[in-house]
Amino acid sequence: MPLGHIPLFVKTGTILPLAQPTLDTDDPASRKLTVWVYGDGGRTTTLYEDDGSWAPLLDFVQFDWDSATQTGRVIRTSAARTNTWQIVEWKQVP
Numbered sequence: 001m002p003l004g005h006i007p008l009f010v011k012t013g014t015i016l017p018l019a020q021p022t023l024d025t026d027d028p029a030s031r032k033l034t035v036w037v038y039g040d041g042g043r044t045t046t047l048y049e050d051d052g053s054w055a056p057l058l059d060f061v062q063f064d065w066d067s068a069t070q071t072g073r074v075i076r077t078s079a080a081r082t083n084t085w086q087i088v089e090w091k092q093v094p
Helices: none
Strands: 015-019 032-038 045-049 059-066 071-076 086-093
Touching: 015 045, 015 059, 071 086
Parallel strands: 032 086
Antiparallel strands: 015 032, 045 059, 059 071
């Protein structure tokens, strides 16, 4: 690694959703995700959505990768009240 770069080791099978950097979480760009899939993406990743209240009802949002079809999918545990996460791109890293 060149100086000034930090190496990042990610276990194979990891699904890693990353948001664009923003100055404020109210910025709609902070909800746009690029999902990185390492290896075959054999694991499921869970994020949470809330309704923005002081006592939020949390919805589980799971990200899953199908290695046979090379496609990602989003699985919601309940009817989406907020639907805040927007997948911009799925990227597979061999």
